[in-house]
Amino acid sequence: MFYLRIIWMALRGLRTNLMRSMLATIGVIIGVGAVVSAVSILQGSEKYFLDQFESLGADKIMVFNGQQQRGGRAMAVNSLKPEDAQVLADEGGDLIKAVAPQYTGGGQIKYFRKNAYVSILGATPGYAEINDYKPVRGSFITREDVRSSAMVVVLGHKVARELFGALPAEGKSVKINGKSFTVAGVMEERGTIGFLEVDNQIIIPLSTAMDRMFGSKYLTSLIVQCADTQKLDACIERTKIILRQEHNLKAGDEDDFITLTQEQFKRQLKQVAIIFAVVFYSIAGISMVVGGIGIMNIMMVSVTERTREIGVRIAVGARRIDILLQFLLEAGIISLFGGALGVACGMAMGDLLSKITQVLQLYTPATTIIYALVMALVVGIISGIYPAIRASNLDPVMALRYE
Amino acid sequence: MSQESANTHPILQAAQLRKEYRMGESVVHALDGVDIAIGAGEFVSITGSSGSGKSTLMHILGCLDRPTSGMLAFKGTLVSRMSDRQLANLRNKNIGFVFQTFNLINRTSAIENVMVPLIYTRKSFSRSIALEALDKVGLKNRAKHTPGELSGGECQRVAIARAIVNSPEVILADEPTGNLDTRTGTSIMETFRSLHESGITIVLVTHEMDVAVQANRMIHMKDGKIVEDLRVDDEYRNYVLQAAQSTQHELLRAKDRMEKAGQKHRVGSGEPGGSTMEPGVVIDEITPDRGGMD
Ligand SMILES: Nc1ncnc2c1ncn2[C@@H]1O[C@H](COP(=O)(O)OP(=O)(O)OP(=O)(O)O)[C@@H](O)[C@H]1O
Ligand SMILES: [Mg+2]
Numbered sequence: 001m002f003y004l005r006i007i008w009m010a011l012r013g014l015r016t017n018l019m020r021s022m023l024a025t026i027g028v029i030i031g032v033g034a035v036v037s038a039v040s041i042l043q044g045s046e047k048y049f050l051d052q053f054e055s056l057g058a059d060k061i062m063v064f065n066g067q068q069q070r071g072g073r074a075m076a077v078n079s080l081k082p083e084d085a086q087v088l089a090d091e092g093g094d095l096i097k098a099v100a101p102q103y104t105g106g107g108q109i110k111y112f113r114k115n116a117y118v119s120i121l122g123a124t125p126g127y128a129e130i131n132d133y134k135p136v137r138g139s140f141i142t143r144e145d146v147r148s149s150a151m152v153v154v155l156g157h158k159v160a161r162e163l164f165g166a167l168p169a170e171g172k173s174v175k176i177n178g179k180s181f182t183v184a185g186v187m188e189e190r191g192t193i194g195f196l197e198v199d200n201q202i203i204i205p206l207s208t209a210m211d212r213m214f215g216s217k218y219l220t221s222l223i224v225q226c227a228d229t230q231k232l233d234a235c236i237e238r239t240k241i242i243l244r245q246e247h248n249l250k251a252g253d254e255d256d257f258i259t260l261t262q263e264q265f266k267r268q269l270k271q272v273a274i275i276f277a278v279v280f281y282s283i284a285g286i287s288m289v290v291g292g293i294g295i296m297n298i299m300m301v302s303v304t305e306r307t308r309e310i311g312v313r314i315a316v317g318a319r320r321i322d323i324l325l326q327f328l329l330e331a332g333i334i335s336l337f338g339g340a341l342g343v344a345c346g347m348a349m350g351d352l353l354s355k356i357t358q359v360l361q362l363y364t365p366a367t368t369i370i371y372a373l374v375m376a377l378v379v380g381i382i383s384g385i386y387p388a389i390r391a392s393n394l395d396p397v398m399a400l401r402y403e
Numbered sequence: 404m405s406q407e408s409a410n411t412h413p414i415l416q417a418a419q420l421r422k423e424y425r426m427g428e429s430v431v432h433a434l435d436g437v438d439i440a441i442g443a444g445e446f447v448s449i450t451g452s453s454g455s456g457k458s459t460l461m462h463i464l465g466c467l468d469r470p471t472s473g474m475l476a477f478k479g480t481l482v483s484r485m486s487d488r489q490l491a492n493l494r495n496k497n498i499g500f501v502f503q504t505f506n507l508i509n510r511t512s513a514i515e516n517v518m519v520p521l522i523y524t525r526k527s528f529s530r531s532i533a534l535e536a537l538d539k540v541g542l543k544n545r546a547k548h549t550p551g552e553l554s555g556g557e558c559q560r561v562a563i564a565r566a567i568v569n570s571p572e573v574i575l576a577d578e579p580t581g582n583l584d585t586r587t588g589t590s591i592m593e594t595f596r597s598l599h600e601s602g603i604t605i606v607l608v609t610h611e612m613d614v615a616v617q618a619n620r621m622i623h624m625k626d627g628k629i630v631e632d633l634r635v636d637d638e639y640r641n642y643v644l645q646a647a648q649s650t651q652h653e654l655l656r657a658k659d660r661m662e663k664a665g666q667k668h669r670v671g672s673g674e675p676g677g678s679t680m681e682p683g684v685v686i687d688e689i690t691p692d693r694g695g696m697d
Contacts, residue, residue, distance in 0.1 A: 308506055317496070318523045
């Protein structure tokens with residue numbers, strides 16, 4: 001009851017100087033805001049990216065085109081060829097179960113007056129097998145399609161719905177980037193596979209994509225499915241050895257490709273997250289120090305302004321500890337208010353960032369909010385210590401004579 | 404009143420109280436050997452010129468300040484032996500302070516001002532106790548008003564309610580009517596008289612003779628010493644009040660003459676007969692200092 005009373009007193013004090021108190025807490029608002037938005041973005045995006053990779057599965061290795069040192073500078077090089085996939089499958093032995101070479105691009109698909117912008121995947125039948133991704137109607141790309149660079153296409157679920165609605169699409173002729181294709185089938189609804197939103201994707205034979213559509217001799221990536229998750233490292237090793245051999249790299253040469261597993265990706269993501277966190281927490285820390293100074297300043301002003309009030313309180317029976325507590329709590333509460341505003345600002349800022357970037361996702365755990373508020377409270381109380389000691393050490397007689 | 408002071412212990416007893424302030428080389432003797440005993444139920448007024456040590460004495464008697472030397476006992480207990488905690492408790496439960504400049508907290512309502520001592524009592528905390536105290540000073544219906552919405556006299560009543568909310572044995576009032584016009588001062592004095600009648604011991608500092616004479620005992624101070632300490636009986640009180648009254652009459656007559664001599668001095672459409680003069684000796688224009696605090 002006593003403490004409630006003291007808190008109530010502190011709140012009343014706040015109300016009269018609302019604007020001033022708010023300004024004093026700007027540092028706390030920024031500090032808490034930075035922490036909350038940083039954590040929200042980190043948590044949200046990490047979760048998002050992890051979900052993405054999760055959809056690929058722990059047994060897969062993604063292989064991308066790599067970099068090479070040329071004259072002291074790292075240059076992106078195209079190195080992955082369709083033949084690599086065949087060799088990997090042939091020489092992978094009992095370590096590599098399947099290989100899916102792929103070429104990803106983008107373009108426009110048209111059916112009469114309707115059209116959509118989609119991602120275009122050049123793939124082999126292995127793609128469907130590896131990802132356990134099946135057509136709901138019609139059929140997937142066949143070996144024969146790939147061999148003959150057939151002008152056939154399999155539509156992602158969403159693409160089919162947009163162009164054909166409820167009508168059957170199989171056998172219909174569509175135009176992709178101006179070229180005529182025949183629809184072979186429609187895929188099941190799936191969401192994402194390894195960062196690609198497959199429902200908004202169309203699949204054509206790999207050879208068609210590379211030779212007839214995009215005119216490229218190189219793949220954009222390869223998916224290697226390992227036979228045993230327990231032997232993932234061995235599987236990566238084998239993949240690297242085969243590819244180096246295929247690419248005619250000598251003993252001292254760097255890899256001209258990059259392999260990435262779910263585990264490695266997670267580790268990399270963690271590193272990025274740590275850098276991000278260090279930057280944001282530094283901003284937060286500095287702001288909190290500034291905020292603390294602001295609160296200390298406002299409390300010093302408050303103590304001076306209320307010198308006579310302090311004198312009266314001592315005269316009617318307040319002990320020094322009571323005065324100390326009153327000002328400590330007041331500082332804490334001011335800071336806590338700043339913290340609450342900071343949480344609101346931080347969440348709003350995170351929201352804005354995620355809307356603008358379209359990539360960043362938001363996830364604010366309740367514990368973060370609680371931590372942020374506790375941090376604000378602690379900063380406030382620490383900043384209040386000196387002014388509160390000043391207040392509690394006032395000589396009541398002098399305080400009562402104070403003009 | 405002798406039967407009152409015949410109680411076992413005086414409520415406040417001081418011997419050879421000294422209070423010195425060192426200002427570089429020189430020493431100010433704010434109190435220079437004060438002996439005083441105030442019995443339970445007494446109504447004492449203290450007069451003296453400015454700087455004679457009245458406030459200093461009040462602060463020491465109220466256990467708010469410690470003397471440089473000398474002895475002070477509250478109901479037979481030596482105050483110098485008490486811890487800060489015990490002193491705070493004593494001020495909280497046994498002593499009530501009333502100040503010249505009300506010293507109310509402006510941001511809170513009357514009742515919340517009255518409740519301030521109850522916060523530090525920690526128990527028996529209740530709004531109804533504060534309301535009761537406000538009722539005793541006739542301000543029950545203004546409980547929710549802030550000091551800014553109350554007149555000077557009403558503010559002082561709130562301050563008195565704050566002083567009596569914990570039913571103290573002693574009230575120490577330092578020039579409680581000093582910031583009020585005479586009529587308001589008179590009604591505040593009536594409040595003190597009725598508190599005295601209900602058994603509370605009152606020590607009151609004042610500059611005004613007609614206020615001082617309403618006590619049962621008058622103490623006069625000079626240069627940190629008590630130079631006069633006399634019992635007031637009705638005869639003496641009436642004599643002083645009549646003297647004040649006749650002075651007042653003379654002053655009123657003088658004012659009348661002045662007005663007749665110079666109507667032109669009057670500003671605006673002042674109502675004739677609506678004299679701003681109030682009975683009492685002090686007729687200087689008083690600019691009230693609300694003495695409030697945010
Ligand atoms: N903190 C202080 N430092 C130095 N001198 C002080 C201090 N406090 C009081 N004094 C001096 O002590 C003397 C007594 O002061 P006190 O306030 O008790 O007088 P007072 O009788 O209450 O006067 P007033 O009628 O003006 O209120 C004065 O001379 C004053 O200047
Ligand atoms: Mg004084």
